[in-house]
Amino acid sequence: MIVHRYTEQPCPHCGHLLDASAGFDDDAEPRAGDVSVCVACLQFSVWAWKEIAATEKTPEDAELVQQKLSPREFNELPGDVRGDLLRAQAHLEALKKAQALKEAKH
Numbered sequence: 001m002i003v004h005r006y007t008e009q010p011c012p013h014c015g016h017l018l019d020a021s022a023g024f025d026d027d028a029e030p031r032a033g034d035v036s037v038c039v040a041c042l043q044f045s046v047w048a049w050k051e052i053a054a055t056e057k058t059p060e061d062a063e064l065v066q067q068k069l070s071p072r073e074f075n076e077l078p079g080d081v082r083g084d085l086l087r088a089q090a091h092l093e094a095l096k097k098a099q100a101l102k103e104a105k106h
């Protein structure tokens with residue numbers, strides 16, 4: 001499992017600050033069109049270019065940000081990508097449950 005770190009940005013669903021994504025191969029660096037699962041709320045997001053309008057001091061620019069993945073967009077993903085997302089979501093859910101159990105014992 002390879003973890004790629006990026007500039008902190010909030011989850012588009014819950015606002016949780018995310019600064020890393022995990023991948024199952026060596027291609028974890030986010031790119032436009034890549035999908036991800038939030039570790040806090042387990043919702044799906046997609047990376048997309050967001051245009052930043054030019055100001056007096058800076059030229060027009062664009063930054064890669066995570067946006068909510070709509071159910072329709074999810075359905076349009078290739079089957080293997082959907083499978084990976086659901087597996088990652090289930091994995092995170094299991095981790096959260098294990099964590100909650102641990103905390104309940106204290």
Ligand SMILES: [Zn+2]
Pocket residue numbers: 011012013014015016038039040041042043
């Ligand atoms: Zn979230």
